[in-house]
Amino acid sequence: MMRAYRALRRRAVHPKGGSRDRDWVDPAIALGLVVGYVALLLSTVHDLGYARDEGFYFQAARSYEGWFELLFTHPDQAFTRAAVDRYWSANHEHPALMKALFALSHRFLHEKWRLFAEAGTSYRFPGMLISALGVGVTYLWARRLASRLAALVGGVSLAMMPQVFHHAHLACFDMPVAAMWLITSYAYHRALETGGVRWPLASGVLYGLLLDTKHNAWLFPPVLVAHLFLTRSRPLFTGTLRGRIAVPSALLSVAIVGPLVFYACWPWIWYDTGRRIAEWIAFHTGHEYYNMEFLGRTYWKPPMPLGYAWVMTLATVPLTTLALSAIGFGHDLVGAVRARELRTRSAPVFWTVSIFVSYAPWLSTKTPIFGGTKHWLTAYPFLCLFAAVGFERVACAVREELQRRFGHQPLRTALVEIAAALCVVVAPVAIALGAHPWGLAAYTPLVGGASGAATLGLNRTFWGYTTGAVQDFLNQRAPPRAAVYVHDTAMQSWEMMQADGRLRSDLRGTMNIHDSDFALYHHEPHMGRVEYQIWVAYGTSTPAHIGTYDGVPVVWVYERPRPR
Amino acid sequence: MPWSRRWWLFVPVLGVIELMAHFVFARRAPRPEDWPKARAPLVELRKDRELVVVAPHWAEPLARQAFGEELMPLQDVARADETSYARAIEVSVLGQSASELSGWRAVSERREGAFRFRLLENPHAANVRFDFVDGLVPERVVVRETAAEELRECRYTPNARVSTGSLPGPPTFPARRFACASGEPYFVGVTIIDDPEYRPRRCIWAHPTPGGPLRIQFSEVPLGRVIRGHAGLPWLIMRDGHGVPIELDVRVDGQSIGTLVHHDQDGWHLFEFPTGAEGRTATVEFEVRASDVRERHFCFQADTR
Numbered sequence: 001m002m003r004a005y006r007a008l009r010r011r012a013v014h015p016k017g018g019s020r021d022r023d024w025v026d027p028a029i030a031l032g033l034v035v036g037y038v039a040l041l042l043s044t045v046h047d048l049g050y051a052r053d054e055g056f057y058f059q060a061a062r063s064y065e066g067w068f069e070l071l072f073t074h075p076d077q078a079f080t081r082a083a084v085d086r087y088w089s090a091n092h093e094h095p096a097l098m099k100a101l102f103a104l105s106h107r108f109l110h111e112k113w114r115l116f117a118e119a120g121t122s123y124r125f126p127g128m129l130i131s132a133l134g135v136g137v138t139y140l141w142a143r144r145l146a147s148r149l150a151a152l153v154g155g156v157s158l159a160m161m162p163q164v165f166h167h168a169h170l171a172c173f174d175m176p177v178a179a180m181w182l183i184t185s186y187a188y189h190r191a192l193e194t195g196g197v198r199w200p201l202a203s204g205v206l207y208g209l210l211l212d213t214k215h216n217a218w219l220f221p222p223v224l225v226a227h228l229f230l231t232r233s234r235p236l237f238t239g240t241l242r243g244r245i246a247v248p249s250a251l252l253s254v255a256i257v258g259p260l261v262f263y264a265c266w267p268w269i270w271y272d273t274g275r276r277i278a279e280w281i282a283f284h285t286g287h288e289y290y291n292m293e294f295l296g297r298t299y300w301k302p303p304m305p306l307g308y309a310w311v312m313t314l315a316t317v318p319l320t321t322l323a324l325s326a327i328g329f330g331h332d333l334v335g336a337v338r339a340r341e342l343r344t345r346s347a348p349v350f351w352t353v354s355i356f357v358s359y360a361p362w363l364s365t366k367t368p369i370f371g372g373t374k375h376w377l378t379a380y381p382f383l384c385l386f387a388a389v390g391f392e393r394v395a396c397a398v399r400e401e402l403q404r405r406f407g408h409q410p411l412r413t414a415l416v417e418i419a420a421a422l423c424v425v426v427a428p429v430a431i432a433l434g435a436h437p438w439g440l441a442a443y444t445p446l447v448g449g450a451s452g453a454a455t456l457g458l459n460r461t462f463w464g465y466t467t468g469a470v471q472d473f474l475n476q477r478a479p480p481r482a483a484v485y486v487h488d489t490a491m492q493s494w495e496m497m498q499a500d501g502r503l504r505s506d507l508r509g510t511m512n513i514h515d516s517d518f519a520l521y522h523h524e525p526h527m528g529r530v531e532y533q534i535w536v537a538y539g540t541s542t543p544a545h546i547g548t549y550d551g552v553p554v555v556w557v558y559e560r561p562r563p564r
Numbered sequence: 565m566p567w568s569r570r571w572w573l574f575v576p577v578l579g580v581i582e583l584m585a586h587f588v589f590a591r592r593a594p595r596p597e598d599w600p601k602a603r604a605p606l607v608e609l610r611k612d613r614e615l616v617v618v619a620p621h622w623a624e625p626l627a628r629q630a631f632g633e634e635l636m637p638l639q640d641v642a643r644a645d646e647t648s649y650a651r652a653i654e655v656s657v658l659g660q661s662a663s664e665l666s667g668w669r670a671v672s673e674r675r676e677g678a679f680r681f682r683l684l685e686n687p688h689a690a691n692v693r694f695d696f697v698d699g700l701v702p703e704r705v706v707v708r709e710t711a712a713e714e715l716r717e718c719r720y721t722p723n724a725r726v727s728t729g730s731l732p733g734p735p736t737f738p739a740r741r742f743a744c745a746s747g748e749p750y751f752v753g754v755t756i757i758d759d760p761e762y763r764p765r766r767c768i769w770a771h772p773t774p775g776g777p778l779r780i781q782f783s784e785v786p787l788g789r790v791i792r793g794h795a796g797l798p799w800l801i802m803r804d805g806h807g808v809p810i811e812l813d814v815r816v817d818g819q820s821i822g823t824l825v826h827h828d829q830d831g832w833h834l835f836e837f838p839t840g841a842e843g844r845t846a847t848v849e850f851e852v853r854a855s856d857v858r859e860r861h862f863c864f865q866a867d868t869r
Contacts, residue, residue, distance in 0.1 A: 298762065301804070320579040327575070390575075397572035404569075423576035427583040434590060445582055449589030451658060454622040513728040514736070523625075525762040526800050529735065532642065532756040532764045533728040536736035541638050543629045551593025553625045 026143050026151075030136035033155050037132040037168075040159075045121055045128075045169055048437040049468025049502075054171045055492030058123055060091035061102035061171075067267070068103060081271045088268040092276070093283045096266045097212035098173050101126035118500040123171040131168035134179025135159045138381050141186050142388035145332075145347060150395060153421050154388025157321045158381055160428040163373045166439030170465075174374040177214035181354070182381040184210045188224065189350055191250035204253030208261020215284050216378055219357050224251055226353045231346050290370035291526040296457025298526050303365035310359075312373050315447045315458060317383070318428040325383045328390030348389070351382040358382075372440060372459055394420060437468060438549040450550040457525075464489035464522050466555035469547035471502050473557060477544070478518055483508045485516035487530060513537050518544075519558040534558050593623075594657055594678040599630035602655060602679045606635060609674070609681055615640050615649040617665060619656035627655060639698070642756045642764035644794050644832075644865045650689040654682045690869040693788040696848070697768055697865045700754055704783055707742035707752045710776025718744035718752060734861055735769070735798055742780075746773055749861070752780055757798045757863045760831040765796065767863035770852045772810060777853040785848045785868060787816065792836040793866030795826050801861065802828045810862050813851040816841055826862070839868065 050058075067087035071078040078084075091099065102123040109115045110122035139155035146154075158164060167175040184206040191199035211217040228236065228251065239246045263269060269276045291300045294308055314322070333352055336345035358379035361367040369375070395417050402413045435442030435450075441460045443453035454460060467489045474484060486494050486509045494509040510516050519534045521527070521543075535541045537560075544559035606616065616636050618624040628636050646652065646664055651671075654662050657678050668684035675681070699705070702720040709716055720742050727737045727748070734749060741753030749771045756764045772778055791814055797805070805828035812824040814837050822837030839846075848868070854860045 318582060320575070320582050323575060323578055394572045394575050397569075401569060401572070420572075420576040423579035425579075427579050427586060430583055431586050434586070445585035445589050449586065449592075451593040452589060455620050455658070455660065511730060513730065514726045526758075527731065528762040528764065529758040529798060529800050530731055532758060533730070533736040535638060535642070535764070536738055536755050537726050537728055540633060541628055541636070541641050542632050543625055546596055546625055546629055548596055548626070550590045551595050552622060556625055556629075 026140060026148070029148065029152070030139045030155075033139055033152075033159070034129075034132040034136040037135050037159050038128050041128040041132070041169055042121070042125075044433075044436055045124060046118075046502075047468055048169050048439070049465040049471065049489070050120055050493035050496050051170055051172065051463035051465040052488060052490040052493060053463060054120075054123070054465075055490030055494075055496065056091055057099055057102060057171050058120070058496055059492050060099045061106060061123060063087050063090040064096065064100050065103040065107050068100075068107065079270075084267045084270055088266075092268045093280065094173065094214065095212045095262075095280070096268065097209055098126065098130075098171075098176050098214075100265075102171050118502075120171075120496045120500045123496075124169060127171050127173075127176050128168060130179045131164075131175040132159075134175070134182050134381055137179075137183050137186050138384055138388075141182075141189075141347070142385050146388050146392035147395065149417060149421055150388045150392035153324070153391040153424060154384045156425045157318075157324070157387045157428060158384035160425065160432040161317055161321065161380055161384075162428070162432040162435050162442035162444075163316050163440070164377065164380055165432040165436065166442070167374055167377065173214040174371075174377050177210070177216045178377040178381060180206070180210045180213045181216065181220060181378045184220065185223075185350060185354060188250050188254065189347060191253075192248055192346065195249070200248070200250040200253045201257065203250040204255075204257025205261050207254045207258035208263075208265065211258060211262040212265045215280070216358075219360075219378075221254065223350070223353050223357050224254060226357070227346075227350050230349050230353070287368060289368050291524065292370045292372065293457055293459045293525050294369065298524075299369060300526070304362075304367060304369050306363070306365060308369045309362035309376055312458075313376075315443050315453060316373050317380070318431060318444055319446050320424050320427050321384065321387050324387035324390035324394070324424060326386075326390065327393055328386035328388065331393050332386070332389055348386070351385050354382045355379045370462075372462070391421065391424060394424075435549065437465075438554060439465065441549045441552065441554050450552045454552045459524065460549075460552065460554050461522055462488070462524060464493065464520075466522055466547060467494070467497065467520060468502065470520065470545060470555055470557050471497065473545040474507065474518065475504050477559070478504070478507055481506050481508060482517040483510045483515055485510055485513045485519040485534075487520040488522040488527070489520065517560050519560075520555065521558065522555050523553065592658065594626075596626055596629070598678060599626045601677060602627075602681075603631055603635070605674060605676045605679070605681055606631060606653060606655060609653050609672075609683055610635060612651065614683070615643070615646065615652040617646075617652050617654050617662045619654055619660040619662040620658065621662075623657060639766060642766035644765060644767075646686065647688070647690045648692045648695075648867065648869070650686055652684045652686070654680075654684060656680045656682070690792075690867075691788070692867045692869045693786045694782075695867045696782060696785075696793070696850075697754055697766060697867075699782060699785075700752070700768055700780075702742075705742070705752075706781045706783075707744070708779045708781075709744040709746060709750065709773040710778070711745065711773075712775065715779070716745060718742040718750075724751070724753075732801070734801070735863075737769070741769075744773055744778070746775065750774070750778075752778070755863065757796060757861075758800055759796060760799050760803070762799065765794065765832055765863070765865070767794070767796070767865040768850075769861075769863050770850070771862055772852045772854040772857045772860050774857050777813075777851045779849055779851050781847060781849045783847050784845050787839045787841045787844050787846055787848075788868040789842045790836050790838050791816075791821065791848065791866055791868045792834075793864055794832050794834050795824055795862065795864035796830070796832045797826075797828060797861045797863070799831065801859075805829075805859075807858070807860060808854050808856045810852065810854045810860055812862075812864060813853070814866075815849040815851065817846045818849075 105125045106122045116122040135155050138158050139151045142151035142154040188203040191203050332348040358376045447453050497503040498505050514537050521531050543556040546553050546556040618627040671683040673682045707718040722740045735755045738753045741751040744750040750773045755769045756766050759765050810826045824835040
């Protein structure tokens with residue numbers, strides 16, 4: 001046990017790469033985290049229904065799969081404009097990487113090799129894997145500044161952030177873009193540390209893939225530029241005066257290689273490139289506002305509440321994680337600012353800028369809030385990196401105190417440190433696992449949990465994934481060929497649940513209440529009008545079944561009374 | 565040992581506290597299987613069709629499921645307001661109270677497990693003589709639309725085809741309605757709209773008709789001192805609306821007693837007009853009109869008290 005403790009407590013790797021440790025240990029731990037997290041996600045996916053947007057991405061992935069089929073059989077035809085337009089026009093308001101991975105995963109892991117029994121899970125697998133890679137890289141990056149135990153705290157804190165845990169299951173882009181942002185940042189920072197060719201090249205390639213994941217990537221270059229000025233302003237200034245601008249090769253790689261990779265990996269923009277990229281940008285900068293409840297009020301147009309991002313972060317991120325992050329931030333960054341040593345604190349500066357840039361859009365009252373916390377998921381890995389550093393400070397204080405009181409007693413110190421680590425991760429684990437599969441209804445004790453959040457008027461769900469929580473009721477109760485009004489579940493998501501055998505195949509999903517026998521209702525305040533339509537059409541306001549999380553109704557089902 | 569050296573204790577202690585708090589909060593609200601246990605005490609308390617109100621409001625679906633239409637009829641759940649109820653029973657959990665009953669006098673209180681039952685009296689209860697929404701029946705009502713400058717009756721049918729608009733569309737068009745020849749959405753029938761707080765409001769759908777005013781005539785109405793009501797359009801659809809105003813003219817025995825001019829942003833708009841004929845029985849007519857009838861999804865409720 002002492003050997004394991006010493007291995008965990010090994011001091012941080014020297015920033016320049018020198019280490020007394022065997023090189024394989026930390027990668028092995030990171031790999032273990034990745035594999036373990038994927039296993040956890042897979043084991044908890046079966047009662048999580050398919051979100052609305054997942055249905056759209058399933059449909060797009062099926063289309064892209066057709067293109068891959070053409071590529072494998074008739075590659076010369078695959079690159080024609082007609083083929084590209086035919087297969088890649090689906091959902092072209094979002095770039096292609098994740099949907100292409102969904103398609104390939106479905107084709108090989110479900111259709112061909114039957115590794116996944118459920119098609120839906122095969123679509124979800126790439127998102128899970130990339131999310132898990134994010135957890136592993138959090139560990140690796142934290143390890144460069146902290147002990148293994150502290151790095152583990154950082155990785156587990158990210159993995160078990162309740163909303164991260166939820167989004168990591170989905171065939172969507174929100175957790176993947178957060179993971180890719182982190183991974184790209186790590187590669188970029190390694191490039192700054194080591195120079196050479198490998199890491200700068202990787203930075204550019206990864207940035208291209210980040211751009212191909214989701215449009216949050218537009219905010220990434222400002223992070224690099226800001227970091228450069230904060231940590232290298234003097235050499236940049238003096239170099240400029242001497243006629244030499246020392247721009248890091250990694251930054252050049254991001255600027256040059258990144259867009260090339262982005263272009264190569266998104267067939268839709270191979271043709272009519274300028275117009276299609278402009279269309280993509282215009283879609284997201286002019287996105288329609290959807291409804292979102294916040295503190296008992298539904299917002300559907302600006303001005304949006306300035307406190308939204310901060311309050312929702314406090315309400316959904318475990319307080320222990322935030323406290324550790326604050327300690328890490330205070331120790332590393334504030335200390336460096338005071339000592340005017342930002343250059344020597346390059347990584348924490350990078351993390352800080354990433355967090356700030358991720359949240360910055362919500363300094364404007366015009367920024368939409370309809371996506372809830374997923375809007376700034378890109379900040380969370382960096383919060384957890386600070387949490388790792390924060391725990392390292394806690395562990396140091398523990399060692400000093402125990403040394404002072406009891407002298408050199410490594411076993412006692414080991415136990416106390418491990419106990420402290422368990423204390424700081426156990427609440428996130430309990431909240432995340434306890435909230436599954438309710439996901440977005442997970443709120444921390446700071447706001448009184450789910451019931452406190454409901455009383456405060458905070459959003460409980462959107463995207464219709466909670467149909468998974470009432471699937472058993474429908475399967476058991478509905479007569480043959482019953483029509484079910486699907487409400488906020490996309491029809492494509494409903495059909496996937498049937499294809500996977502989660503819902504009976506004879507049940508008929510419908511978008512019409514008046515023709516239905518059962519009606520789902522996914523609650524948000526503005527959706528109330530749908531419920532009232534059900535009341536009048538069915539002649540009853542008594543739900544037949546309610547899915548609750550910690551006693552709070554989230555989704556319910558009405559059954560049309562049948563004539564006696 | 566100075567506290568400054570013990571600061572590190574704060575973090576693991578915080579972790580344990582957060583864990584314990586999580587379990588406490590996770591278990592404090594009653595579960596769905598607990599709510600039926602509240603039915604029997606409620607039945608005992610409810611002697612005279614008292615309004616049943618649930619606090620916090622988010623628990624209401626659980627109450628509706630457990631108590632059913634007998635204790636929570638649709639007329640109560642989708643009520644216009646609380647003024648017409650002399651008494652209410654508040655069923656509350658987690659120490660919450662219903663804000664809509666603030667100012668009511670507590671008559672009795674009882675606890676059963678996680679549930680608190682309070683019988684409350686309305687200090688200003690209205691004496692409703694006649695409810696026009698409940699009274700929208702063919703035996704008493706005639707509906708006419710204006711077409712080519714003539715009045716044309718909108719015939720009652722109990723079996724019209726029910727249609728629903730889902731999220732972006734109009735409220736449910738009910739089976740029982742006075743259907744005008746101009747076709748949907750021109751009819752008069754009882755439905756439910758959402759108000760500016762997305763609460764349900766049961767009301768008379770009265771979309772102004774394209775040829776001229778829509779008239780809804782109630783015969784033999786026992787009049788009170790005032791005719792009071794609310795009017796609105798489905799909030800989610802009309803909250804950004806800039807449609808033309810809708811006028812609701814109220815007439816007693818042919819004489820106008822008041823006109824409500826409703827704009828989209830007025831929400832669930834209260835009106836009250838003195839009848840000048842308290843104690844009498846009269847014909848009451850509601851005339852609905854708009855200069856442009858496109859998407860004028862007008863719905864009103866009224867009573868005389």
